Amino acid sequence: MKVALCLLIYNLGVLTIGPMVLTRLTARTPAPRFGIAVWLTATISVLVCWPTAVTVLVVEVAGHTTGDDLITSCLRRLVAVLAGHSGVPALVIGWVVTTTLVAWGVATTARFGVVVYRSRRRARDHARTARIIGYRAGADLVVLPAAEPAAYCVDGRPSTIVVTTAAIDALDSAQLAAVMAHERAHLHGRHNTLTTLLRGLATVVPRVRLFRCAAEQVSMLLELCADDTAARRYGREPLLGGLLALSGVTPRAGLAAAAVGVLDRIARLHAAPDPAMALRSRAVLGSTAVAIAAGPVTIATLTLSGILLCTV
Amino acid sequence: MAKRGFGDLEAVVMDHLWKRDTSAGVTVREIFEEMSEARHIAYTTVMSTMDNLHSKGWLSRERDGKAYRYRPILTREQHSARLMREALADGGSSELVLSHFVAQMDPEESASLRAALRKLTRQAPQQ
Numbered sequence: 001m002k003v004a005l006c007l008l009i010y011n012l013g014v015l016t017i018g019p020m021v022l023t024r025l026t027a028r029t030p031a032p033r034f035g036i037a038v039w040l041t042a043t044i045s046v047l048v049c050w051p052t053a054v055t056v057l058v059v060e061v062a063g064h065t066t067g068d069d070l071i072t073s074c075l076r077r078l079v080a081v082l083a084g085h086s087g088v089p090a091l092v093i094g095w096v097v098t099t100t101l102v103a104w105g106v107a108t109t110a111r112f113g114v115v116v117y118r119s120r121r122r123a124r125d126h127a128r129t130a131r132i133i134g135y136r137a138g139a140d141l142v143v144l145p146a147a148e149p150a151a152y153c154v155d156g157r158p159s160t161i162v163v164t165t166a167a168i169d170a171l172d173s174a175q176l177a178a179v180m181a182h183e184r185a186h187l188h189g190r191h192n193t194l195t196t197l198l199r200g201l202a203t204v205v206p207r208v209r210l211f212r213c214a215a216e217q218v219s220m221l222l223e224l225c226a227d228d229t230a231a232r233r234y235g236r237e238p239l240l241g242g243l244l245a246l247s248g249v250t251p252r253a254g255l256a257a258a259a260v261g262v263l264d265r266i267a268r269l270h271a272a273p274d275p276a277m278a279l280r281s282r283a284v285l286g287s288t289a290v291a292i293a294a295g296p297v298t299i300a301t302l303t304l305s306g307i308l309l310c311t312v
Numbered sequence: 313m314a315k316r317g318f319g320d321l322e323a324v325v326m327d328h329l330w331k332r333d334t335s336a337g338v339t340v341r342e343i344f345e346e347m348s349e350a351r352h353i354a355y356t357t358v359m360s361t362m363d364n365l366h367s368k369g370w371l372s373r374e375r376d377g378k379a380y381r382y383r384p385i386l387t388r389e390q391h392s393a394r395l396m397r398e399a400l401a402d403g404g405s406s407e408l409v410l411s412h413f414v415a416q417m418d419p420e421e422s423a424s425l426r427a428a429l430r431k432l433t434r435q436a437p438q439q
Contacts, residue, residue: 115407122408126398132323132370133391145389146396151413154399162399179413186411196409222411246414247425261415263428 003303007053010295011046018042019213025288026217028264030278032224034285036194039214039221041289043201046210049296051105058097108204115200120155123192127156134162140187141180143168149246153183155192167246175242178234182242185229191222220261227265240269321361326370330388337374337381 022042026035059078081094134142141161149167154160161183163176171179186192198215205211230239247262328343344358362382365371373380386394398408400416 119407119409123410126395126408126410128322129391129395131320132326133388133395136320136323144392144395146392148396148400150396150399150416152399152410154408154410164396182413183411192409192411195411199409226411243414247422262425 003299004053004057006299007049007056007296010299011049011053014042014046014292014295015208015210018210022288023213023217025285026221028268029221029224029281029285030268030274031282031285032221032228034282034289035221036218036225038285038289038292039218041292042210043198043214045292045296046208051101052296054101058094058101112200112204115203116196119196119200123154123196124156127154127158127160130154130160130162137163140184151179151183151246153186153192155187155196159187159192161187170245171242172238174234174238175245178230178238179242179246181230181233182226182239185226186222189222189225191226195219195222220264223261223265224268227269231269236269240266243269321357322365322370325358325361325365326384326388329371329382329384334383337376337383339376339379339381341379343382 022038026032026038029035055078059081078094078098081090082098084091130142130144134144137143140159141163144162144164146164147166149164149170151161151163151167154162161180163179167179168176195215195218198211198218202208202211202215227239243262243266247266324347325343328346329338332338340355340359340362343362344353344355347353347358362371362380366373366380366382370385371382372385373382375381399410399412
């Protein structure tokens with residue numbers, strides 16, 4: 001019982017305070033990769049611990065046992081319950097709950113697969129269409145005649161960067177190079193794939209705030225990563241100039257946090273780089289990721305070493 | 313000369329079609345002859361490309377004796393407008409995943425951003 005309780009409490013902790021705490025920690029960080037690592041650690045640990053905790057709990061409740069909490073014996077006892085060795089009520093509960101949970105798990109995984117597949121197909125089609133109607137300006141670049149300034153990249157076969165003529169008119173050559181470097185950083189780092197997976201998870205399990213926050217925040221952090229790559233190559237000024245030139249020109253309904261995000265990026269590029277702060281940020285984020293991962297590892301270790309074997 | 317993918321052929325074929333007057337429809341032979349002026353290409357390649365474009369909804373066609381006459385369904389500008397609508401409608405939960413250089417925002421957000429920017433960039437960027 002203790003194992004299940006510990007895992008559930010840990011899970012609930014990550015799920016309830018995770019979104020707020022992690023958002024505060026990772027916003028505007030000079031080490032966006034570390035920020036992404038923190039969010040992914042939290043997401044993966046919840047995905048791993050939640051089914052484990054529920055399974056252990058089911059076994060405990062159905063088997064009416066306390067005491068020996070080793071995971072392997074849990075599975076053996078689950079099998080025993082399902083085989084009828086703990087009596088008929090336990091047998092019924094055991095089967096109903098197990099099949100429901102397994103069915104839900106399989107269905108959710110399947111839905112996730114479908115959502116991700118559809119998303120990737122839409123991106124491929126969009127890239128293909130852009131390549132047909134736009135003018136090829138490079139191996140991965142397509143220029144689209146349009147009145148709205150826009151520059152974006154989309155995964156496909158092959159992945160493509162789309163820049164409108166209005167955007168090209170708004171940028172000088174250094175700024176355009178910086179924008180291209182930013183978009184290429186997205187493509188080389190497979191950022192769109194990560195975003196697709198996280199958004200898929202948030203779509204398929206919408207009531208878990210952590211997953212929605214992870215999708216949003218990681219998207220933002222990926223922009224910061226691409227900014228850093230482009231700034232390293234072309235300097236902060238052309239990139240900043242590009243951001244300013246392309247900001248706030250197109251009136252379109254879009255992301256609620258869009259303006260804040262852009263302002264964050266501009267402020268970040270505008271300020272002088274602070275190596276001490278970067279180091280501090282890396283240390284904080286790194287230890288946060290380790291702390292999150294340590295939860296289930298600690299619980300598992302304590303279980304296996306017998307400390308959690310005392311009866312409740 | 314860099315090796316061209318199949319997708320590039322579709323772009324070239326559509327380019328030829330949009331440049332022409334296609335009110336009466338265009339046969340594969342006519343496009344093939346035009347394309348042969350610029351490059352080595354097989355007739356069957358052009359035919360299968362146009363067939364593909366038809367099955368993917370870019371071209372309509374009608375029989376004219378033994379051959380088909382093809383027409384673009386939309387102009388380049390109409391396609392462009394559609395594509396832009398799709399790209400700029402990207403929301404957090406939409407199926408299409410793009411990475412915009414600058415996230416698209418509504419007019420109020422634009423205005424407040426511009427105001428904040430004016431305050432921020434009154435100082436020159438620090439070195």
